[in-house]
Amino acid sequence: MGGIGKTTLASAVFERLRAEFEASCFVEDVRKLLEKNGGLNALQEKCLKELLKDEEINTYNLRSDFVRRRLHRKKILLVLDDVDNFMAAENLIKACGWFGEGSRIIITSRDMQVLKNTSAFLTYRVPTMYHHDALHLFSLKAFKQNQPFKNYLELSKRAVYYCHGNPLALKVLGCFLHGRGKEVWDSALTKLNHTLHKDIFKVLKLSFDGLDDDMQKNVFLDLAFFLNVGHGISLDCTRGLYGSHARIEISVLKERSLISVDRYGNIEMHALLVEMGLEISQQQLISNPEKPIRLWRPQDVFHFMKNDKLM
Template sequence: MQRWRSALTEVANLSGFNSHVIRPESKLIEEIVSEVLERLDDTFETENKLVGVDSRIEEILSLLGVGLTMDTCKLGIWGIGGVGKTAIAGAFFSKISRRFEGSYFAHNVREAEETGKLADLRKELLSTLLNDGNMNKFPNIGLNFQSKRLTRKKVLIVFDDVNHPRQIEFLIGNLDWFASGSRILITARDKQALINCGVNKIYQIKELVHVDALKLLNQCAFGRDHPDASYIELTHEAIKYAQGVPIALKILGRFLFRKRKEVWENAISKLEMVPQMEIQEVLKISYDGLDDKEKNIFLDIACFLVGEDRDIVTKYLNACEFFATSGIEVLVDKSLITISEYNKIRMHDLMRNMGREIVRQESINDPSKRSRLWHHKEIYEVLTENMVSNYDFASYFI
């Protein structure tokens, strides 16, 4: 009975919309719709809670000026693989898509191009935005004609995982065709790709802070926000390995779900020597997009040069004819390395581990056949056990 009383009291205290004050009637309708959408947005946020997402959505809303400006705005979302670009863009899309006359989330654009499905994606995008089922019947109608129909609609579009502007051009043509108030989001691992796509602003997704990383790992590994007391130290070790990358935390958590402490200890010890392959596959996509000289620069940095001065590293790598001045810029744009305020080269531990694992895979059992050596035990083994003749010291050294 008390619950009923409380509910009735809450309803009685709600203020309505005064039709005598809000005029004309069209303005009143807009006010009501806006209020309903805000409440629906709050409901979605409560029911689909994602760790560490709320503050980022608010930052993106601010950058895009949603509800504040009627200009068409194009925002790039940039970060390393697995850092949560797609999840954050998806949560943002779900939160505000109802405010637009048309909306579409184009998933996995890079993959669609690689698998020859970009034309299908374009057809679905235009059909959804224009609410036109005839797109399937007349797929060869000119892109310019179809896209120009969008100049009358305020739309929200997310292009997920883009690595070249030609993909955007193929899918939609000119991003400036859309009606005032439209918002375009593009997620990418490569900052230069976003610049080439013509975005107005770029928002960099950073790794999760410790408290959010701990919460995400616990949810995946234990199904709740807090672990058993006996696992606390192990969870902190796992977080230290993942360093705030959500995909790494999720993969580790699901792998260790309901496992004994002994399994946790063994898995974490193994990770220090051999990276988890599923995590490496996600991160390696950016590496695979490099040319041969850029790959060599990345591997040299991963094995030997993290923490060194950028200018010194550039001179050394240029001496190896790797064109390091431009190559290092490419690695920065692809989120494979960063440059500190003191001009030092930094690399996420997961990226460094991935690079070293690529070298280890060149010859798992015989280190003398690898292109690079960095571990003192393997160096000693190669130098003292008659393996030195197999190793090419002219190319790489420590």
């Protein structure tokens, strides 16, 4: 999921291992680079220049036997960070086919389908942080030390619980609360029960925006709604709700790290993703109050039943 630490982990691995390779390159935020002018060609050119230490080289040189021989003689470490397009990833990997023996390519992605289509030899799903580590990271940002101040311990535990092990949320919230009084902490944490911090929402929403169509988006929002109001939902239920579309929609949401399914067939979703889904649904209510799709706040339900519309 967004903010889980994929880039941070890949960077740490890259810095630890790069000395063992003759050439190395870390390409951050591939998704954004592919959206810019030049797209895939520009990205390939960036990799070639860095790996061969040659500013004159360009993508047309890839057809050259001389360039291919230069690449084939080198043991290379390449990291492609935040790849969301499996066609682009496949083409990038093909261009890396001339790397020397012992070379390694690491890809980070929110989409498991990207890794499947590049025939990844090994995949690793980054877990959320354990409570002790989460409290440590939060304290570094909120107090600039390893542990919380004693008189802030209970408030810090509330903040860490809210983040549910997501490193980005821990950093953002820690920085936001740093230097503020206990009353402000209490007020801020109470507010977060109703709305996500904008920086956390922005990163998480990238996964939602990356879904392929409105059907997938609506299925995700429905699941967030059901899980929020305390009703678990199983794979069997989704087949009843969405018919023949259920299998593919659930499969895509799993691959995009937006949901998971336990061994009993029950759908699960990270608490921050539930909050993100509710916030998107609330925005939809505000923009179209005459035709509400999902109502869960008591005041909205009351006003709609009383007036046949939202206030």
